[in-house]
Amino acid sequence: MKDKIFSVLQRVGRSFMLPIAILPVAGLLLGIGSSFTNATTIETYGLTSLLGNGTILHALLVIMNKVGSAVFDNLPLIFAVGVAIGMAKKEKEVSALSAVIAYFVMNTAINAMLTITGQILENGEIAESVLEGTITSVCGIQSLQMGVFGGIIVGLGVAALHNRFYRIQLPNALSFFGGTRFVPIISTIVYMFVGILMYFVWPVVQNGIYALGGLVTGSGYVGTLIFGLIKRALIPFGLHHVFYMPFWQTAVGGTMEVAGQMVQGGQNIFFAQLADSANIAHFSADATRYFSGEFIFMIFGLPGAALAMYHCAKPEKKKAAGGLLLSAALACMATGITEPLEFSFLFVAPALFVVQVILAGTAYMIAHILNIAVGLTFSGGLLDFFLFGILQGNEKTSWMRVIPVGILYFFLYYFIFKFMIKKFDFKTPGREDDDVETKLYTKADVNARKEAQNDGVASEDAMSEAITKGLGGKKNISDVDCCATRLRCTVHDAARVSDGILKATGASGVVHKGNGVQVIYGPNVTVIKSNLEDYLEKAPNTYAEAENAEAENAPAQKEAEPAQETKEQKVVDTITVCSPMSGLAADLSTAPDEAFAEKMMGDGAVVTPEDPYVRAPEDGEVAFVFDTKHAIGFVTDSGVSLLIHVGIDTVKLNGEGFEALVESGQTVKKGDPMLKLDLEYLKTHAPSVTSPVLCTELEENQRIRLLTDGPVKAGDPLFAIEILA
Numbered sequence: 001m002k003d004k005i006f007s008v009l010q011r012v013g014r015s016f017m018l019p020i021a022i023l024p025v026a027g028l029l030l031g032i033g034s035s036f037t038n039a040t041t042i043e044t045y046g047l048t049s050l051l052g053n054g055t056i057l058h059a060l061l062v063i064m065n066k067v068g069s070a071v072f073d074n075l076p077l078i079f080a081v082g083v084a085i086g087m088a089k090k091e092k093e094v095s096a097l098s099a100v101i102a103y104f105v106m107n108t109a110i111n112a113m114l115t116i117t118g119q120i121l122e123n124g125e126i127a128e129s130v131l132e133g134t135i136t137s138v139c140g141i142q143s144l145q146m147g148v149f150g151g152i153i154v155g156l157g158v159a160a161l162h163n164r165f166y167r168i169q170l171p172n173a174l175s176f177f178g179g180t181r182f183v184p185i186i187s188t189i190v191y192m193f194v195g196i197l198m199y200f201v202w203p204v205v206q207n208g209i210y211a212l213g214g215l216v217t218g219s220g221y222v223g224t225l226i227f228g229l230i231k232r233a234l235i236p237f238g239l240h241h242v243f244y245m246p247f248w249q250t251a252v253g254g255t256m257e258v259a260g261q262m263v264q265g266g267q268n269i270f271f272a273q274l275a276d277s278a279n280i281a282h283f284s285a286d287a288t289r290y291f292s293g294e295f296i297f298m299i300f301g302l303p304g305a306a307l308a309m310y311h312c313a314k315p316e317k318k319k320a321a322g323g324l325l326l327s328a329a330l331a332c333m334a335t336g337i338t339e340p341l342e343f344s345f346l347f348v349a350p351a352l353f354v355v356q357v358i359l360a361g362t363a364y365m366i367a368h369i370l371n372i373a374v375g376l377t378f379s380g381g382l383l384d385f386f387l388f389g390i391l392q393g394n395e396k397t398s399w400m401r402v403i404p405v406g407i408l409y410f411f412l413y414y415f416i417f418k419f420m421i422k423k424f425d426f427k428t429p430g431r432e433d434d435d436v437e438t439k440l441y442t443k444a445d446v447n448a449r450k451e452a453q454n455d456g457v458a459s460e461d462a463m464s465e466a467i468t469k470g471l472g473g474k475k476n477i478s479d480v481d482c483c484a485t486r487l488r489c490t491v492h493d494a495a496r497v498s499d500g501i502l503k504a505t506g507a508s509g510v511v512h513k514g515n516g517v518q519v520i521y522g523p524n525v526t527v528i529k530s531n532l533e534d535y536l537e538k539a540p541n542t543y544a545e546a547e548n549a550e551a552e553n554a555p556a557q558k559e560a561e562p563a564q565e566t567k568e569q570k571v572v573d574t575i576t577v578c579s580p581m582s583g584l585a586a587d588l589s590t591a592p593d594e595a596f597a598e599k600m601m602g603d604g605a606v607v608t609p610e611d612p613y614v615r616a617p618e619d620g621e622v623a624f625v626f627d628t629k630h631a632i633g634f635v636t637d638s639g640v641s642l643l644i645h646v647g648i649d650t651v652k653l654n655g656e657g658f659e660a661l662v663e664s665g666q667t668v669k670k671g672d673p674m675l676k677l678d679l680e681y682l683k684t685h686a687p688s689v690t691s692p693v694l695c696t697e698l699e700e701n702q703r704i705r706l707l708t709d710g711p712v713k714a715g716d717p718l719f720a721i722e723i724l725a
Contacts, residue, residue, distance in 0.1 A: 019082030022071055026377070030068025030271060032387065033061045065275065072271050075249065076151035077103055077139060083155025088162050094180040095162040101184050102191040103154045107143040109195025110202075114142065117199075134203070136262070144202050147264050148249035157194065158187050164665060216252070221365050224289045228364030232357045235342060247290045254287060266290040270375035274388070283373035283396050292372045293364030294380025295389070297413070298336045300406030301359060303329040304413035305352075306341055312421040313430020321430025336381035345417075349426035355416055363409065370401045463528070464535035466505045471517065472496030473544035474536055478515070482529040483631065483651035485601045485643065486511075487519040496543060509600030520600040522696060569701075569724035576707070577604075577636075578618060578670070579718040580644050580693060582611035585708040592688045593648045602643060602694035603704040605719045607712060609691060614644060614675035615714045616668040617693070625674075626651075629658035632674055633696075640721065641697040646677065648688040657681040671715055695721060 036051050037058060051057050071078070080103045081096050088095035114120040119130050120142055126135050136145040146153070162183045170178040177185060216223040231244050246265075247253035253266035259276040263269045269287035273280045285292070306329040313321040328341045346353040374389035374397050389399035421428055471477050471489055476497075479490040487507075491497060492515065499510045502519050511518040521528055579585060584607065591597040591606050616634070623633035623641070630650040634642040646658070659676040662668060682689050695704065701724045707717040 018086050019075070019078045022078065026068045026071035029064040030072065030274060033063075033065025033068055037061045037065060069271075069275055072268060074139065075268075076146065076148050079148050079151030079249075080154040080158075083152055084158045084162070087156060087159030091162070091166050091180050094166060094183050095159055098162060098184040098187040099154055099158045102158050102187040102194075103151065104139065104141070105188050106150070106154060106191040106195040106198065107138045107141045109192050110143045110199050111141050113196060113199035114144075144198065145262070145264065146198070146202060147251065147268075148245070149205075150198075153194070153198075154191065157190070158183075161186055161190060167663070167665065169663070216247075221369055224293075224368040225361050225365040227290060228293060229357055229361035232360040235338075244290065253290055256284060256287065267375070270373070270388075274375065274392070277392065277396065280396065282371070282398070283375065283392070285368055285371045285373045285398075288373045288375055289364065289368040291376050291380065292374050293360070293367035294336065294376065295374055295385050295402050296363040296367060296380075296406050296409050297356075297360045298338060298380040299333050299382060299385065299402075301363065301409040301413045302332050302338055302341050302356075304410035305345070305356070305417045306332075308414045308417035308421065309345070309428040309430065312418060312428060317430040324429055332381075334381050334383065336376070336384070345426070345428050348428060349421070349424070351424070352417060352420060352426065352428075355420070359409065359412060359416075363405075366405055367402070370398065370405065372398045372401050374399050374402065463505050464532045465539070466501060467519070467528070467532055468535065468539055469544040470498045470501035470505065470519075471544075472498075473542050474539045475541050475543045477536065480529060480532060480536070481651075482525045483626070483628070485520060485522050485525055485631070485645070486595065487521060487525055487529055487532070488651075489517045489519070491515055491517055498544075509595055509598065511595045511600075518595060520595050522601060571722045572725040573723040575638060575640060575721040575723070576717050577640065577642065577693070577695065577719055577721065578715050579607055579708070579712045580614050580617040580634075580674075580714060581607045581609040581691060582713045583607050583609040583711075585706075585710060585712040585718055586690075587706055587709065588692060588694075588704075590690075591648075591692055592690055593692075596645075596648075596692045596694075601692075602696040603698060604642075604692060604694040605704075605706055605708075606690050606692050607718070609646070609677065609679065609689060611714065612677045612679055613673045613714070614646060614677065616670055616672045616674055617642065617644075617715075617718070618670050620668065622662045622664055622666045622668060622674065624664045625660050625662065628653065628655045629660045629675065630655075632662075634674075640695060643694040643696050644674075644691065645694070646675065646689070646691045647682055647686045648690060650682065650686045653682075653685055657685065693718060699723075701725065 036047070049055075051061065077100070080099045084095040084099035085092045111120065114135065115122075119127050119135065121127055124142065126142070134145055135142060137143075138146075138150075144150075165182050165186055166180050168178055168182050170182070216227065219226070227244075227247065248267040249265040251264040253264070254269065255262055255264050256269045256272075257263070258269065258272040259279070261272070263272040266287040266289065269284060273283050273287075306325040310318065310322050310325050325341075331337050332341055342353065342356065345356075374385060376384040376388060385399070385402070389397045389402070392399075394400045420426065421431070425431075467487070468474055468477070472491055472493060473496070476491050476493055477489060478492055481488045494512060494515050494517070497510075497512070497517055502510050507519045507521055509520040511520070586606050586608070588599060588603060588605055589597050595601060596606070614632070618636040618638070618640075620634055620636040623635050625632055628651050630647060630653065631643065631645045634644060636642070650657075657678040659678075660674075661676060662672075662674045668674065679689065698704070698721070703722050703724065705720045705722055707719050712718060
């Protein structure tokens with residue numbers, strides 16, 4: 001459950017990146033437009049004849065200013081669409097349209113409630129009794145001030161509805177409205193009621209948001225320090241977007257009246273002040289406290305760490321390490337992209353990352369203490385520093401104070417990193433063992449295997465390239481296919497196949513049958529197969545360098561021996577899984593298939609069916625029905641992920657002998673029929689009808705204990721998942 005929540009939060013964080021991607025461009029337009037139409041700036045630099053009122057450039061800059069403002073003014077709608085696209089699994093364009101409709105419907109319903117209750121008068125004016133700033137115009141609709149939260153609520157909700165209903169089948173009379181056409185319909189209905197609900201709920205939420213923002217703001221510089229520490233500490237987990245966005249875009253980050261309008265969120269306040277800079281003496285450091293400190297450690301601090309790593313590199317590796325570290329440092333300084341540097345020392349020396357978190361957190365606090373108010377769009381690089389610091393003038397931003405503090409941080413990072421690297425012999429770039437390549441590791445390197453197992457999307461080309469190499473190269477591959485869990489390939493020369501490379505791509509096992517190779521990936525194998533086929537279309541038609549598979553496998557066999565020694569553990573809980581079929585139950589090791597018998601895809605039991613129906617073993621949801629209907633993924637209401645695989649090598653029957661009675665995403669009750677089998681046909685055409693029932697996501701502290709060995713009926717206990725402590 002914890003991993004599932006973590007995975008969802010990561011997806012939410014990634015979905016934020018699509019709407020965030022527009023902010024640098026919008027901020028650039030707004031920054032340049034407001035900077036060079038500011039009368040003070042024009043007069044200071046003597047640009048009146050070039051940029052003064054009435055010139056073509058002035059008109060163009062005014063347009064740029066307004067275009068940039070338009071993006072920031074409509075961020076809630078942009079987030080609604082962006083999050084819906086990011087969270088939707090397929091048919092993303094339908095999710096985007098539904099989000100737009102739902103956003104308008106929700107705010108219209110809120111407007112109607114405000115009108116009915118007299119908070120908005122018949123002439124459209126807001127009643128005097130309404131607290132100022134709680135009602136605002138949203139895309140021309142007077143509604144509650146929900147800010148970006150309103151967009152996120154719509155985006156997440158619509159994505160959930162979309163993923164649930166985009167393949168729904170309706171009765172024949174209504175079939176035209178089924179599938180993707182149903183998504184905007186259900187979104188409209190749901191968000192009409194969400195709007196009504198928000199009328200009652202959001203004022204309470206607003207009070208809570210203001211209280212949270214007040215707590216951070218009220219904590220003064222300590223609150224800023226805590227914010228900075230948490231944000232940087234979340235970087236390795238990819239959850240920092242989830243944390244900092246409310247402070248940037250909502251009332252959690254504070255509220256301020258700018259140009260007669262109540263503005264919420266640190267970043268929004270800065271850009272509102274930027275648009276009204278002629279009337280602002282100094283930008284608010286209370287608003288920019290959530291990002292001004294980044295310029296200190298991104299432009300100065302981390303490059304100091306890079307120099308320390310370079311000086312600590314081995315002499316023979318200094319040239320290679322220097323080139324890599326220089327490019328990473330320049331990227332960090334210019335754009336604020338810290339990943340190449342941070343993730344390199346994070347994984348080889350976590351203690352250095354602890355230092356980075358502490359120093360970065362204090363940088364946020366120091367910037368706040370020094371009243372530094374430099375804004376940014378995406379990250380604290382030189383480009384944003386120039387546009388939103390230098391160009392705005394030291395009187396408005398106090399940007400010059402960044403430089404002495406930054407120089408101090410450069411030396412702090414340099415000397416602390418250099419001392420710790422040498423003291424503890426950390427293997428930073430250039431200090432690796434002689435047989436290890438000098439490179440900068442990114443988050444993608446570390447997560448490649450995990451991402452491949454989760455959704456098969458990240459690093460598609462790299463993974464497909466590795467699979468191709470593991471199979472001996474494109475020229476060695478004769479055929480590619482898959483079943484519910486295995487990539488099934490035919491190769492010309494089995495000696496060219498490298499099990500080690502294939503396992504490094506996230507495979508849990510490799511099975512050889514003559515020139516046939518089965519690579520065990522799990523239920524996401526269909527995506528892996530599709531990506532591999534796309535890659536093979538453009539891959540060079542060559543052999544990969546041959547490797548000795550036996551030598552590769554030998555260490556693994558030696559390592560496996562001591563693993564059999566397990567310490568005594570106590571069973572603290574048990575989850576019972578019932579049989580989905582009536583027949584003969586047996587231990588999984590008796591499965592007439594090496595991959596199943598050796599538990600490469602999970603642990604469980606086998607059932608040889610004697611009844612034509614495969615039934616739901618518990619209350620739960622059908623995760624997927626494989627195209628050839630021979631396998632079903634199932635998730636019980638208690639969170640157990642199961643794979644019910646009918647027969648051995650039945651994927652080759654292309655659906656013959658199977659009738660699917662459910663579809664992916666369908667909720668079922670225990671005992672509901674899911675498949676109907678033609679047992680006579682299957683016994684004649686399949687190598688075996690013995691059917692593995694697997695638990696595919698066992699935790700390290702869980703094990704399987706067979707409960708029934710012999711005759712079993714559908715719904716009877718089959719095996720238990722024991723949770724150990």
